[in-house]
Amino acid sequence: MQTETVGDGTPDLAVVACLHGDEQCGKSAIGNLMAERPTFDRAVQFVVANEAAVAANVRFVDEDLNRAFPGNPDGDTYESRLAAELLAELRDRRVLDLHSTHSHPVPFALVDGLDETRRNLVRATGLERVVDIGHIPGGLISHVAGVAVECGYVGTATAERNAERILRNFLGATGALDVPFDESDPEVYRVTGAVTGREYEFVGQNFERVEAGETFARRDGEELHADDPFYPVLMSTEGYDEMVGFSAERLGRLSEVG
Numbered sequence: 001m002q003t004e005t006v007g008d009g010t011p012d013l014a015v016v017a018c019l020h021g022d023e024q025c026g027k028s029a030i031g032n033l034m035a036e037r038p039t040f041d042r043a044v045q046f047v048v049a050n051e052a053a054v055a056a057n058v059r060f061v062d063e064d065l066n067r068a069f070p071g072n073p074d075g076d077t078y079e080s081r082l083a084a085e086l087l088a089e090l091r092d093r094r095v096l097d098l099h100s101t102h103s104h105p106v107p108f109a110l111v112d113g114l115d116e117t118r119r120n121l122v123r124a125t126g127l128e129r130v131v132d133i134g135h136i137p138g139g140l141i142s143h144v145a146g147v148a149v150e151c152g153y154v155g156t157a158t159a160e161r162n163a164e165r166i167l168r169n170f171l172g173a174t175g176a177l178d179v180p181f182d183e184s185d186p187e188v189y190r191v192t193g194a195v196t197g198r199e200y201e202f203v204g205q206n207f208e209r210v211e212a213g214e215t216f217a218r219r220d221g222e223e224l225h226a227d228d229p230f231y232p233v234l235m236s237t238e239g240y241d242e243m244v245g246f247s248a249e250r251l252g253r254l255s256e257v258g
Contacts, residue, residue: 001086002048007040013174014045014093015167016086019066019140021053025151026098029163042176045093049086052078067138087143094121095146096170100159102239103150104206107162109186110148112141119254121147124173125166126182129207131233131248135191150234188251189231195244200224202235202244209250217244 005011017026030046048054052061062077071083094117108129111118122130125147134142141148149166152159172181189207195217204216210226216235217224224244235245251257 001082001089002051003045003089004034005043005045006034007043007176009043011043011045012093013042013171013176014047014090014095015170016047016049016090016095016097016140018051018054019049019097020059020064020099021050021055021061022057022059023100023154024054024057025100025156025159025163026167027054028160029098029167032164033167038177040171040176041178042174044171044176045089047086047089050079050082066140069138069140069143086140090140090144090146093144093146094174095140095144096121096125096167097140097146097148098163098167099148099150100152100154100156100163101150101234101236102154103234103236103245105152105158107149107151107166108207110141110150111146112139114188114254114257117145118147121145122186122254123183124170124181125149126169126173126184127166128184128186130186130188130254132188132190133233133246135193135246185253185255188254188257189233189248190251191233191246191248192230193247195224195235195247196242197224197244198242200244201237202232204232204235206232206235206245208232
């Protein structure tokens with residue numbers, strides 16, 4: 001784990017990149033920002049989390065770090081021990097966690113619950129969609145006051161540009177940098193379940209409603225049909241080994257959701 005703190009005082013903000021070693025858009029965004037040597041108006045901690053996986057350009061070494069929290073300092077896997085170390089470092093921070101995805105080209109935010117702190121962090125991203133993903137255990141944002149962002153497709157220059165734009169907006173909105181920023185009122189979706197199965201081709205569109213009876217995935221002539229209407233979230237052909245992705249419901253704008 002590589003960390004750097006900038007600005008005066010003890011940071012209550014942290015920016016995390018590379019929980020997955022092959023998702024390096026956040027690392028690029030942090031590097032580009034820091035190369036400008038900006039003046040920070042409050043302390044911020046920057047973290048490149050899974051350095052071993054980054055060096056090998058793989059998602060993880062022993063297990064998925066973003067499913068390993070809270071971890072164990074004496075755990076059997078590298079990621080279990082790293083998760084415990086990382087969580088101890090971040091426990092008192094408000095966190096922006098930068099990712100990329102196989103599922104959707106347009107950035108969106110992820111949270112575990114929508115208390116006032118998380119609402120403010122979501123607004124600070126400037127993004128137009130947020131997904132409450134508390135249905136899925138083990139992620140970093142289940143253990144800290146944080147927001148994760150999927151910045152675009154894995155390994156693309158577009159995801160790197162999106163990550164840098166979101167990072168600058170977040171730091172501006174939280175008062176860490178004197179830069180222009182937007183605060184958004186995004187559409188809120190809530191994950192309701194997982195669609196399991198191997199080697200399915202996803203034929204729908206994330207965030208576009210699938211009607212009851214509609215085909216949304218297929219494999220060797222077999223089709224998956226929706227039992228009830230839902231919105232696909234993080235669904236893809238290649239993103240997961242054991243599932244297609246997640247079903248969700250749309251709740252409305254953040255300002256409308258209690």
